[in-house]
Each structure stands twice: as structure tokens, then as C-alpha cells.
Amino acid sequence: MTNEIRRNIEDLDEKTNSNWHYKGNGIYWDEDTGSTGTFTELMGFDKEPKAKPFVPSAAASTARATVANYGLKALTGSPKQKEWAEKIRADIIKRLPYNVRGHFAHLTTAKFWIENRQAGNEFWLGHAKVPAAPVEKPKAAPKKKAVGVAKRTIAIVKSDPALAREAHRTPYFAKPGNEHRVAPFEHLDGQQLEAFVVEYMTKFLFLQGAARNEAAADMRARYGIADGTLL
Known part of the structure; x- marks a missing residue:
């Protein structure tokens, strides 16, 4: 705490008859309020007024709601600029052809609308911009469910704990993506299919x-699988 501030405190004591007492290390105690703090804290110099949130008038709110129907967002700028520009923008949008009213989402500053408020329709149509279509993530193709012998083979593997632990060794024709290779095995069923899978x-x-x-040749012969079929 500087001597100048200390003198300010002393002058304050004399002029306002307040009961501020210096406690050392730049800290004072106000006997009247029981508060302690530095000179700036007790005087409130460190407390800056909080900026009030922008609350548009009824007219500005109506204007914003009007353009929101066309996909236009709230404008940016100072409170006074936004209050004025929202009404300007709504008036301009309403006089333009219906099919272009949503083409001004890229003009987001209140200042731009204010500065060009006297411009004619030709100016605004020249600034129209078709909004980009939202990019949709491609949907994953639904997984094909196993059918026929592939489904029966998977059921056999799952039902046997020993085979289930080695599920990565399941016959290739029962795995996703190999649906076009099941035909030579489609006749296998029941105990014959179970014996084939285990072997x-x-x-x-x-x-x-x-x-x-x-x-492979022996299994093709015993299980009736066409010659040349990959096992």
C-alpha cells in the first residue's frame, strides 16, 4: 500500500468520519461494516459492473422470429446494433421473393444490414447464397444375417464350449461376406454337419x-461336397 493511498484513507476518515483501521500489509478493517480488504476492495474500485445480457424489444423479437422461419440465425453486434438490424433484416427479407428468403444465413453481422439498409432488391439478390445442404454420414449397410447352412454352422459352434473358444476357426462359408460360397455345403445338416464342423x-x-x-479330398468325398470346392 503506497503512502498516497494511505493518505487517501486518512482523508476519508476525517471527511466521512468512517472507522477504517489499517491492519498492515495493505489491509484495512471497516468497523462500521466489519469488512476487511485493500483500499480498492473496500472502495469497490475492483468491482466492474457486469454487462447486461441483450434483451431485444418486442418488435426486434418479432422480427427475429419472422426470419427464423427461413433458417436465419440471430445477428451479432452490440445490443443497439442488434436491436436495429433485426428489424431492418426482417423488413428486407419480407420484400424479397419467397424462394430466396432463406439464402442470407451467411450475412450474420448487424453492421452489414445497417450499412446496407437503403440498398434495393437487386443488391440483396446479388448477395443471396444457397445454403449448403447438410452433410449426412453414410449409413452403415445392415449386417446380413446368416441363413441356411451358415446359420446352422454358427449354432453348432456356439453350442459347444470347446468350439466356441475357437470361433475364429469357424468354416469360412459361415462367415459374413462369403454368402456366395455356401452352395456346395447347403446339403449338410444335423449330425453330418456337426461332424463336418468338428473335424x-x-x-x-x-x-x-x-x-x-x-x-480335403477325403472330406469332400465323405460329406458329398463337389470336387474342387475350397475347404
């Missing part, structure tokens, strides 16, 4: 080379 997942997939080729 395929627990034995066949672990073979390699010539042994795997021989096993």
Missing part, C-alpha cells in the same frame, strides 16, 4: 501341405 475346426485346419490336400 474341420479341430483337425483339418491344423494340417499342412500334402496332408491337408489329401484330407
Whole structure:
């Protein structure tokens, strides 16, 4: 606390007969109110008035509601500018052809509407801009549900805990995207399909080379699968 401020306090004590007492370190105590603080705090110099939110008049509110029907948002600017410009914009929009009234969403400053309030329709039609269409995210294609032998194969895998743990080894024709490859296996059902799935997942997939080729030929023969069908 400077000597100048301290003298201001002393003058205040003498002139207003207030009971401010200096407590040290720049802090004062006001005996009348019980408040403590610095000189600026007690005097209220640090308290700036809060800006009041803009509340449009009834006329401005009506004007804003009118243009909102065409997709136009509230204008930006000072409270006085917005109050005036909202009414100006509504009057201009109402005199323009109906099919272009929503083409001014890009003109958002109150100042622009005020400065060009005397402009004719030709000026405003020259500033019309077709609003961009909202970009829609492409919808994911619905997942195709397994049917036929693919559905039966998945049911077998899920029903057996040992197979379920190795679900990634499910026969390829039962996996999404391979619907066009199920035809050679469609005749498999019941115990025959279950035997094929178990053999395929627990034995066949672990073979390699010539042994795997021989096993594939044998399985095609035993399960009635057409020659040349990929296993």
C-alpha cells in the first residue's frame, strides 16, 4: 500500500468520519461494516459492473422470429446494433421473393444490414447464397444375417464350449461376406454337419501341405461336397 493511498484513507476518515483501521500489509478493517480488504476492495474500485445480457424489444423479437422461419440465425453486434438490424433484416427479407428468403444465413453481422439498409432488391439478390445442404454420414449397410447352412454352422459352434473358444476357426462359408460360397455345403445338416464342423475346426485346419490336400479330398468325398470346392 503506497503512502498516497494511505493518505487517501486518512482523508476519508476525517471527511466521512468512517472507522477504517489499517491492519498492515495493505489491509484495512471497516468497523462500521466489519469488512476487511485493500483500499480498492473496500472502495469497490475492483468491482466492474457486469454487462447486461441483450434483451431485444418486442418488435426486434418479432422480427427475429419472422426470419427464423427461413433458417436465419440471430445477428451479432452490440445490443443497439442488434436491436436495429433485426428489424431492418426482417423488413428486407419480407420484400424479397419467397424462394430466396432463406439464402442470407451467411450475412450474420448487424453492421452489414445497417450499412446496407437503403440498398434495393437487386443488391440483396446479388448477395443471396444457397445454403449448403447438410452433410449426412453414410449409413452403415445392415449386417446380413446368416441363413441356411451358415446359420446352422454358427449354432453348432456356439453350442459347444470347446468350439466356441475357437470361433475364429469357424468354416469360412459361415462367415459374413462369403454368402456366395455356401452352395456346395447347403446339403449338410444335423449330425453330418456337426461332424463336418468338428473335424474341420479341430483337425483339418491344423494340417499342412500334402496332408491337408489329401484330407480335403477325403472330406469332400465323405460329406458329398463337389470336387474342387475350397475347404
